[in-house]
Amino acid sequence: MSAQHGARILRDGFRGCKRCATLSRMTMHPITIQEPFRAVFYAPFYAALARGDYAAEGVEVTLRTGTIPANAKDAVLAGVADLAWGGPMRILLAHEADPASPLRNFGAVVMRDPFxxxxxxxxxxxxxxxxxxxxxxxxxxxxxxxxxxxxxxxxxxxxxxxxxxxxxxxxxxxxxxxxxxxxxxxxxxxxxxxxxxxxxxxxxxxxxxxxGVTGYTSFTSSTERMQARRAEFKAMLRGLAKTLAWFAATPAEAIAALLADYYPDLPPARLARCIARYKALGLWTETPFYPEEAFTRLETAMLSAGAITRRPGFAATADNGLLAEAMAGWQ
Incomplete structure (x- = not known):
């Protein structure tokens, strides 16, 4: 699926029926999401929580804080979190170690290198x-x-x-x-x-x-959890789509004010300048669609660095189908 096709799915998907939203909210399970560590370039993930965008789609999401990036996917595999956010590189490493790894990426947020x-x-x-x-x-x-x-x-x-x-x-x-x-x-x-x-x-x-576009941060879960919590994850993707659209249209100062509690050690003015720099660079996507081009650029870098010895491929490690389902017939 091309990036243009993905954008069209999102645009058209918001034109569905409100009755479907009401029905789906009746069966939602609470979701725990694992944070890898606290970073400015993760700001949209905190904005989704602070704005209540997941809750507005009928799913209760609890943040499980973290400090060790490599442990985020392990929390998913251990069942203490339903999903995490973090680098798709963790999933490439998992598939390097085990081609049958159940871990998958979906829901893109950071698709450029923040360094x-x-x-x-x-x-x-x-x-x-x-x-x-x-x-x-x-x-x-x-x-x-x-x-x-x-x-x-x-x-x-x-x-x-x-x-x-x-x-x-x-x-x-x-x-x-x-x-x-x-x-x-x-x-x-x-x-x-x-x-x-x-x-x-x-x-x-x-x-x-x-x-150029590079797969830097997305949601991560297991294939089993993506089936068991499919309705909840689709609701989260709809909420995330709203967050990303708001993020793109909102001044950095307003974003920094909203997220001040998530960055207590950063003066609001400094946080606003950090966010403004990243916004100017196009760091954050405007939709949760994960472009295969971004994955391939990451995969190529890991291969030349010797971090992986083969190309696991986009289809084996990522899933845009969940997003397509989430946005079909929705507003």
Whole structure:
């Protein structure tokens, strides 16, 4: 299914009958959703809860907080959560280990890479080929940012294995090392970018979002749970569609005000600047349709990085059919 076809399903799907919505709400089971960790680029997931978009579709959703990204899918497999959100790369890794893995992705939200390269001084003509000879601090907390960056570096004609790269520091530590002159360039996401700009410590050299659509965050569940809770998951997708449309049309300041309780350590003005930057980059989708192109770009990066040894393929790991069902004959 093409992205254009997916968008048409969503557009036409909101034209259905209200009576169907009323009937479906009578049989909804409460749903538990697992958070991988708290991050600004996950903002739409919190907005769906804060706005009550799931509840408006008749399903009660409880957030199970998390701090370890790799554990989100495990919560689904263990049955302590009905679904999670997180990187599709986790499902590719699961299918690498076991081609019969029951895990699937559906409901796209983050379809561009949310990471950046920062340097101490402005460098508007920077290209990835310029990393040769520079000391680079990459993200240690999660692997996907390096996997996608190393693929882009290869495409720029540079061997990523030959870079002078520091791999064992947190993003906060790398930002401090950059300011101290111990590193030349660092890889971080928001809010570190906005914080660095506010303090004058660093400037953006490269936005990974420009690599094109890339499967970064979606819902994850098992095939068994997707059948057992099909009505609830379809209701959630309808709610998520409303969230994403609202997110696209709403100023960053209003979004930040709504989500302040989810980011207690971020001043609202800083959170608004983070959200505005991501909105300008087109980080978040306007519908929950998962483009196969985004999956393939992620799969290719993981393959060249050696994270997987074969291509499991979109059909084996993702499901847009649930979304098509959710939006058919609905308003």
């Amino acid at each position: 950046f390269l920062l340097g101490r001084a402005p460098r508007p003509e920077f290209t990835l080929a310029d990393l040769a000879g520079l000391r680079l601090g990459t993200v240690a907390e999660v692997p996907t940012p390096w996997w996608t960056l190393q693929e882009d570096i290869r495409q720029a004609g540079l061997d990523p294995t030959g870079l002078d790269r520091v791999t064992d520091r947190s993003m906060a530590e790398n930002l401090a090392a950059l300011a101290a002159g111990e590193l030349d360039v660092i890889q971080v996401f928001e809010p570190f970018v906005t914080l660095a700009e506010e303090t004058g410590a660093a400037h953006v050299w490269h936005s990974a979002a420009h690599r």
